[in-house]
Amino acid sequence: MSVIVTExxxxxxxxxxxxxxxxxxxxxxxxxxxxxxxxxxxxxxxMLTTLLRPSDGRACVCGHDVVKDAVRxxxxxxxxxxxxxxDIKLTGRENVVLFARLYGVPNARDRTDEALGxxxxxxxxxxxxxxxxxGMRRRLELAQALVHEPRVLFLDEPTLGLxxxxxxxIWEHVHALKEKGMTIFMTTHYMDEADRYCDRxxxxxxxxxxxxxxxxxxxxxxxxxxxxxxxxxEPGAFSLEGVRLLKVDDHELVFMAGDxxxxxxxxxxxxxxxxxxxxxxxxxxxxxDDVFLQKVGTPEDRSAFDGSKYRLMLRRR
Amino acid sequence: xxxxxxxxxxxxxxxxRGRVFVLTALIMPAAWLVFVGMALPTRFTxxxxxFITPGILVMTMLxxxxxxxxxxxxxxxxGFMNKFLALPSPRESILFxxxxxxxxxxxxxxxxILALAVLLGVRLPGIAELVFIYLTLxxxxxxxxxTATTIALKVDDHDGYAAVNSMISMPLFFASSALMPxxxxxxxxxxxxSMNPVxxxxxxxxSMFSGTIEIGGIAVLAVLGLIVLxxxxxxxxxxxx
Numbered sequence: 001m002s003v004i005v006t007e008x009x010x011x012x013x014x015x016x017x018x019x020x021x022x023x024x025x026x027x028x029x030x031x032x033x034x035x036x037x038x039x040x041x042x043x044x045x046x047m048l049t050t051l052l053r054p055s056d057g058r059a060c061v062c063g064h065d066v067v068k069d070a071v072r073x074x075x076x077x078x079x080x081x082x083x084x085x086x087d088i089k090l091t092g093r094e095n096v097v098l099f100a101r102l103y104g105v106p107n108a109r110d111r112t113d114e115a116l117g118x119x120x121x122x123x124x125x126x127x128x129x130x131x132x133x134x135g136m137r138r139r140l141e142l143a144q145a146l147v148h149e150p151r152v153l154f155l156d157e158p159t160l161g162l163x164x165x166x167x168x169x170i171w172e173h174v175h176a177l178k179e180k181g182m183t184i185f186m187t188t189h190y191m192d193e194a195d196r197y198c199d200r201x202x203x204x205x206x207x208x209x210x211x212x213x214x215x216x217x218x219x220x221x222x223x224x225x226x227x228x229x230x231x232x233x234e235p236g237a238f239s240l241e242g243v244r245l246l247k248v249d250d251h252e253l254v255f256m257a258g259d260x261x262x263x264x265x266x267x268x269x270x271x272x273x274x275x276x277x278x279x280x281x282x283x284x285x286x287x288x289d290d291v292f293l294q295k296v297g298t299p300e301d302r303s304a305f306d307g308s309k310y311r312l313m314l315r316r317r
Numbered sequence: 318x319x320x321x322x323x324x325x326x327x328x329x330x331x332x333x334r335g336r337v338f339v340l341t342a343l344i345m346p347a348a349w350l351v352f353v354g355m356a357l358p359t360r361f362t363x364x365x366x367x368f369i370t371p372g373i374l375v376m377t378m379l380x381x382x383x384x385x386x387x388x389x390x391x392x393x394x395x396g397f398m399n400k401f402l403a404l405p406s407p408r409e410s411i412l413f414x415x416x417x418x419x420x421x422x423x424x425x426x427x428x429x430i431l432a433l434a435v436l437l438g439v440r441l442p443g444i445a446e447l448v449f450i451y452l453t454l455x456x457x458x459x460x461x462x463x464t465a466t467t468i469a470l471k472v473d474d475h476d477g478y479a480a481v482n483s484m485i486s487m488p489l490f491f492a493s494s495a496l497m498p499x500x501x502x503x504x505x506x507x508x509x510x511s512m513n514p515v516x517x518x519x520x521x522x523x524s525m526f527s528g529t530i531e532i533g534g535i536a537v538l539a540v541l542g543l544i545v546l547x548x549x550x551x552x553x554x555x556x557x558x
Binding site (some may be wrong): 049050051052074075079080083084085089090098099104143 | 319
């Protein structure tokens with residue numbers, strides 16, 4: 001059964017279309033929404049968490065409409081926004097108890113202890129949050145979100161600004177939650193993390209979904225390997241089977257290929273045939289970054305930067 | 318109801334742990350009482366500090382209430398509202414919690430000002446009158462806190478709110494009966510002052526100080542308060558970020 005469904009979900013900010021007729025279906029999984037800044041990721045999350053009303057289309061979370069049944073939706077979800085919002089003059093425990101009581105969970109104290117323990121904060125629970133590190137603060141926010149055992153957890157850029165170890169830890173927790181049957185809907189622009197931890201991802205650009213699928217599947221679509229050759233001389237045209245020239249950068253040629261090992265030999269042969277001197281030749285597996293660049297394009301490709309619209313987006317995000 | 322208390326407790330704890338600011342908010346009304354109340358040469362009374370004490374008590378509530386709007390601005394700017402609005406507890410309890418805290422804080426501050434006034438020689442009325450003074454200040458505080466919090470819900474940032482705050486609270490105070498009796502006002506000011514909720518509160522408190530319990534003013538303030546509360550509740554239920 002689908003936990004989150006959107007149909008033609010659309011949101012305008014004045015005449016700027018931040019989210020453009022988005023159709024999504026998310027089941028019990030870790031679902032990642034990827035995209036450049038201002039692509040509409042947070043706007044989608046805010047509509048799904050009942051904080052923004054859609055301009056058009058509809059969305060259901062756990063079978064409840066986000067506009068008509070907003071309270072039922074809020075009962076089934078937890079939401080951790082991008083900005084870390086914790087009361088630094090309160091202790092970790094006080095921060096979590098507040099949410100436990102606001103969610104109306106019975107035994108707020110016990111549930112708080114449990115949540116704090118789960119996220120490894122029990123021994124520092126009675127310190128003021130002022131002294132917490134970034135990673136601890138993020139985990140405290142997860143503890144706040146988990147005191148009421150939501151069916152869906154919305155995370156907006158959960159690992160933004162955290163160091164590697166802290167990010168790893170957040171992901172371990174997220175993974176454990178999914179194992180327990182929770183649906184996690186998150187946004188991120190760390191492609192490597194999405195690749196490793198998300199069951200499915202959608203790439204969104206200028207309000208539209210430009211690709212959706214498992215990280216493996218998406219990478220497979222564009223070719224499994226990337227071959228980079230550094231040469232001197234003027235390269236001519238390439239027509240090799242199963243190999244696609246992606247871009248020419250100064251003296252660097254980038255190819256996309258299905259099978260790296262085969263392609264490497266073929267490419268090296270072709271380069272020599274064209275009389276080019278090869279300085280280096282390397283092959284690596286395709287990453288979500290490559291998918292992203294293929295689907296969304298490099299920032300230079302995008303239409304001229306519209307300062308006023310950008311500021312509007314930032315303000316409304 | 319429970320969530321109102323939780324929101325109230327959150328703001329109260331944060332305020333009490335702010336230490337210095339618990340006291341600084343009192344400097345302004347205390348300065349009015351001492352520097353204006355004790356020093357202004359007035360013709361209509363020889364006990365000016367006694368005359369303006371009711372006005373300064375109401376001013377304490379007024380400024381405290383409008384200052385309280387910045388709590389909502391903080392919660393919005395720092396992202397707390399995003400979290401609170403996505404919770405299943407009734408959204409208006411955020412509003413009621415703020416009103417409860419702001420009014421409670423205002424009444425504490427008014428108490429300190431009242432104690433200061435007594436030190437300066439102002440005579441306290443009887444217990445019944447005192448209870449009604451607090452009731453008036455409380456109702457006026459709820460009116461102010463609801464107005465301020467709702468304005469803050471619609472204003473984007475601190476600068477904007479500071480502008481709105483100074484635009485509203487100072488003129489409201491000056492265009493009231495807090496500083497001078499109606500009969501000494503120029504005609505145009507008398508008209509303005511007689512329509513000003515700050516005057517309703519001041520006049521009511523003043524009548525308590527002179528020993529007559531007059532509840533007409535409280536009733537008007539209560540009706541105004543209920544209207545604003547109704548509008549604010551609706552706006553909080555509909556709130557988006």
